Amino acid sequence: MALITHLSSPLLLPRYLHHPYLNPKPNLTLSFRNSRIRAVGGGDMLGDFGARDPFPAEVESRFAEKVLGNGNTEHKILIPSISALSLSQQQCAPLSPFQPPMSTDEVQKLLKKVVGWRLLDEEGGLKLQCLWKLRDFKCGVELINRIYEVAEAAGHYPNLHLEQPNQVRAELWTASIGGLSINDFIVAAKIDEIKTSDLVPRKRIWA
Secondary structure (H helix, E strand, C coil), X not given: CEEEEECCCCCCCCHHHCCCXXXXXXXXXXXXXXXXXXXXXXXXXXXXXXXXXXXXXXXXXXXXXXXXXXXXXXXXXXXXXXXXXXXXXXXXXXXXXXXXXXXXXXXXXXXXXXXXXXXEEECCEEEEEEEEECCCHHHHHHHHHHHHHXXXXXXXXXXXXXXXXXXXXXXXXXXXXXXXXXXXXXXXXXXXXXXXXXXXXXXXXXX
């Protein structure tokens, strides 16, 4: 009998289990047999996890009969694929100029995962746009610098506009394919994580 467990975050292993054979394997299998746990990466046995034998009191309580599974149950932990990661954790990838832009349905699904961005439907194709109202012109310059650092690290750049008196406008699209690609949403999600609390207008507090 096999029990499949899905994890929403990467599996944290003890330091001694960071074996060179573990990293390339997409799946890690944990086999519970005879009160021991063994890890299997593909066809390689990676050793014991160091599970202890039950205490006498635990044996007397027959705790093993109250849990799901039996002595030969295999528990498989599936390591999350790239699609399970949030957009901001993903990296931009080179695109073929022959790749078609994302469809409107695909765009609408991803639009829910980025905050503050709206969809523009222009003659040149679909674009993402975001506006920021800042405290003053200097804060606008600072925000553009922060966005530039994110875009530089990602290798995918938005069009940035500093508009009087205190507004920044960013637009994202992939010109080489004439529309939106996953790279645009990845960069939008990374831009969403930029700190702006020190740049926006201060709220007045009335006594």
